[in-house]
Amino acid sequence: MxxxxxxxxxxxxxxxxxxxxxxxxxxxxxxxxxxxxxxxxxxxxxxxxxxxxxxxxxxxxxxxxxxxxxxxxxxxxxxxxxxxxxxxxxxxxxxxxxxxxxxxxxxxxxxxxxxxxxxxxxxxxxxxxxxxxxxxxxxSEVARRTRDLEQAFARIKSVSLEAIYRLTRAAEYKDEDTGAHIQRMSNYAAAISRKMGLGERVTESILYATPMHDIGKIGIPDRILLKPGKLDPDEWAVMQQHTIIGARILEGSTTGIIRLGETVALTHHEKWDGSGYPKRLKGKQIPLVGRIVAIADVFDALTSKRPYKEAFSLERSYEIIRQGRGTHFDPAVVDVFFSAQTDILKIKDAFHDDADFINQAPMIIQNQNRRK
The missing domain is CATH 3.40.50.2300 (Response regulator)
Known part of the structure; x- marks a missing residue:
């Protein structure tokens, strides 16, 4: 039948x-x-x-x-x-x-x-x-191939992000920062982006671009970068050039993430009130990604131990961030940062420096004559 x-x-x-x-x-x-x-x-x-x-x-x-x-x-x-x-x-x-x-x-x-x-x-x-x-x-075949491509793409993205982390550590090896710093602050920036509702594609791009923020430090002489004491005015002027050097290293790319990394490198030390560097941009003249990375970078610097300082407590770090609202930082980004505290703390706990550190922190905002 x-x-x-x-x-x-x-x-x-x-x-x-x-x-x-x-x-x-x-x-x-x-x-x-x-x-x-x-x-x-x-x-x-x-x-x-x-x-x-x-x-x-x-x-x-x-x-x-x-x-x-x-x-x-x-x-x-x-x-x-x-x-x-x-x-x-x-x-x-x-x-x-x-x-x-x-x-x-x-x-x-x-x-x-x-x-x-x-x-x-x-x-x-x-x-x-x-x-x-x-x-x-x-x-069914299309679905299977799509899954295979998604898995392959995910592996490529994972390898790419790891490559970015490892290559940008070339600059960090000359400085006091660690690989964990790069991971923490790039994930902080992504968490802020996600909380701001910028979408997963933008958030992922920020995650990949942020590790390149200090790549220009590779062009700063060791005598300045590794100086244990306060930088004099001439040395500080040279130190500020790491933003421009970083942007020059990354300029001219046809890849969106590299172009975003160029923007991050150039603008993450600009301040909301116009007192930052290198171009003294003010308010919304600063690209949003620069405003986001600025607070992520500073928060990690505040809560991390460095050879020249101990870490601040979370409470003290939060206080300094609040004090910088409307002067150092975009007020809206500060508000989102605090609304994302749960995610921020999970990231902080997930990525540790090679050496143990205490929850106490530095004078980064108050003393801009430092490496940041």
């Missing part, structure tokens, strides 16, 4: 059902019968059917209603439906077409015509089944 095509005959008169069976079974078809529309719908929901021969005039539910229900369901819409009717009016046929019928047979049914119509529609059904299966296989 698995090789037989199944024909469902629906008619409220038993003799019509028997007649159809007598014409179809000898031709090698498996025939199911239903005495009304409701029974037909129940059968189709349980049995695979290749063609439906459907009477129009039936009690409870006529052939038009049955056709509409079958054609509205994606699972049964491809089953060819032949309206078997004694109605000859053009309006009746138009109504059947509008309901979704695929063909017509006029009672009394001619055996030769019946078998020819059924054979033709079985080929149509077989083709439709093939196309549906092909589409499902294609969709």
């Amino acid at each position: 698995s090789d037989q095509s199944t024909i469902l005959v629906v008619d409220d008169e038993d003799r019509n059902l028997r007649l159809m069976e007598a014409m179809l079974v000898p031709a090698g078809y498996h025939v199911l019968t239903a005495g009304d529309g409701e029974q037909a719908l129940d059968l189709v929901s349980r049995e695979p059917v290749d063609v439906i021969l459907l009477d129009v005039m039936m009690p409870k539910m006529d052939g038009y209603d049955v056709t509409r229900q079958l054609k509205s369901d994606p699972e049964t819409a491809i089953i060819p439906i032949v309206m078997v009717t004694a109605l000859h009016a053009k309006e009746d046929r138009i109504r059947a077409i509008e309901a979704g019928a695929d063909d017509f047979l006029t009672k009394p049914v001619d055996k030769t015509e019946l078998r020819a119509r059924v054979a033709s529609l079985i080929k149509v059904k077989a083709y439709n089944d093939h196309m549906r299966n092909y589409q499902k296989e294609l969709e």
Whole structure:
């Protein structure tokens, strides 16, 4: 029976059902019968059917209603439906077409015509089944390949971020900062971005670009970068050049993240009140990413131990950030920073310096004649 095509005959008169069976079974078809529309719908929901021969005039539910229900369901819409009717009016046929019928047979049914119509529609059904299966296989293959690409892309992004962290540590090795500092402050910046509602694509770009913030320190002489005491005015002027050097290292890229890194390197020491460097930008003249990275960088500097200082406590660090609201920092970014405290602290706990450090911190904001 698995090789037989199944024909469902629906008619409220038993003799019509028997007649159809007598014409179809000898031709090698498996025939199911239903005495009304409701029974037909129940059968189709349980049995695979290749063609439906459907009477129009039936009690409870006529052939038009049955056709509409079958054609509205994606699972049964491809089953060819032949309206078997004694109605000859053009309006009746138009109504059947509008309901979704695929063909017509006029009672009394001619055996030769019946078998020819059924054979033709079985080929149509077989083709439709093939196309549906092909589409499902294609969709499954596309979904599988998409998953593979997403996984490969995720691996590439992970490797890229690790490469950025490792390469930017070249500059940090000349300074007192650690790899954990790069990870913490880039994740702080991403957390602030996400809390500001900038979207995952922007947030991810900030996560990747932020580690390049101090790459320009590689161009600062060690005698200045590693000086344990206070920098004199000339040395401080040279120190400020790390922002410009960093931007020059990154300029001219066609890659969005590198271009964003150029902006971060150049502007993360600008201040809201215009007293920052290198260009003394003020307020919203400072790109948003620069304003975000500024607070992430300073917060990590405040809460981290360095050779020339101990760390401030969280309470003291928060106090300094609040004091910088509207002077050092964009007030809106400060507010978002505090609203993201839970995420910020999780990041702080996740990335530790190589050496243990205490929750006490530096004079970074108050003494800008330092390395930051």
